[in-house]
Amino acid sequence: MPPPPTPTPPLFRQVADTIRARLRDGTYPVGIPLPGERALADSFGVARVTVRSALARLQEEGLVTRLRGQGTLPLGQAMAEQHPKLHNGLLDNIVSQGxxxxxxxxxxxxxxxxxxxxxxxxxxxxxxxxxxxxxxxxxxxxxxxxxxxxxxxxxxxxxxxxxxxxxxxxxxxxxxxxxxxxxxxxxxxxxxxxxxxxxxxxxxxxxxxxxxxxxxxxxxxxxxxxxxxxxxxxxxxxxxxxxxxxxxxxxxxxxxxxxx
Missing domain, CATH: 3.40.1410.10 (Chorismate lyase-like)
Structure with missing residues (x-):
């Protein structure tokens, strides 16, 4: 019997994977807010709730921090590796406050x-x-x-x-x-x-x-x-x-x- 087909990852995970890759290659520079949820949803052809779930996953990984009224700020892979809890920490909060x-x-x-x-x-x-x-x-x-x-x-x-x-x-x-x-x-x-x-x-x-x-x-x-x-x-x-x-x-x- 042929092996069962590999299940397709959920849409939010596909979006998160793409954004993560863009963070790593510098498409989305550290310190510059990402495009808004609506713009990201349009570019990926998905609903805003899917983008929101993808950004929440990236925030859990410490790659971005989400700021009320200001959008989503990339923190970068190096910072995520050094500070897995940085989005709750002192220095990143200072950046967010700024x-x-x-x-x-x-x-x-x-x-x-x-x-x-x-x-x-x-x-x-x-x-x-x-x-x-x-x-x-x-x-x-x-x-x-x-x-x-x-x-x-x-x-x-x-x-x-x-x-x-x-x-x-x-x-x-x-x-x-x-x-x-x-x-x-x-x-x-x-x-x-x-x-x-x-x-x-x-x-x-x-x-x-x-x-x-x-x-x-x-x-x-x-x-x-x-x-x-x-x-x-x-x-x-x-x-x-x-x-x-x-x-x-x-x-x-x-x-x-x-x-x-």
């Missing part, structure tokens, strides 16, 4: 690093860094003020005209400096005058202060960030889980609330 909000760049200058930034970025004294001062907005209201320092070699490689269009970590990765992990410290503080002006709040108002150092796969620091969040406009959630003998903490920078 796509859900708007950035206004206040200044972008090359200057000598101070003692603290030089120590955190492991740079020699007075080494040049690219300093970027930004305000992140949601619904037109300022949510976060940040000061970012990049080593000069990295700052020179990123596309500065895109600083208001794409998350900085995505720009760094596209320039050949992908992130691997980060260390972050949270504390309460009061708003300095320049931060209060940027966030449109009274000087001395209580703020959540974030200090973050991001590293590459070789454990070299590639970004330092000092951020200030208005607590009444921003929520910070933490999910703690246990895997094997180790505990893992996934940080979720909660949705910014809209203020008129």
């Amino acid at each position: 796509l859900r909000t708007r950035i206004q760049v206040l200044s972008c200058t090359r200057q000598p690093c101070g003692e603290e930034i030089g120590r955190l970025l492991q740079l020699p004294p007075a080494a040049a860094v690219l300093c970027i001062h930004r305000v992140r907005k949601s619904g037109g209201a300022p949510v976060m003020y940040s000061e970012v320092a990049l080593p000069e070699s990295i700052g020179a490689a990123i596309a500065q005209p895109l600083l208001e269009e794409m998350p900085l970590l995505t720009l760094m990765e596209r320039a050949g400096y992908p992130f691997d992990h980060g260390e972050q410290e949270l504390s309460a503080t009061i708003a300095p005058a320049h931060v209060a002006l940027a966030l449109k709040i009274p000087a001395g108002s209580p703020l959540l202060q974030v200090r973050r150092v991001v590293y590459d796969a070789r454990k070299r620091p590639i970004q330092y960030l000092l951020g200030y969040y208005a607590p009444e406009r921003y929520r910070y959630r933490m999910h703690v889980s246990r895997s094997g003998s180790a505990s893992k903490v996934w940080i979720s920078e909660g949705s910014a609330t809209r203020h008129s």
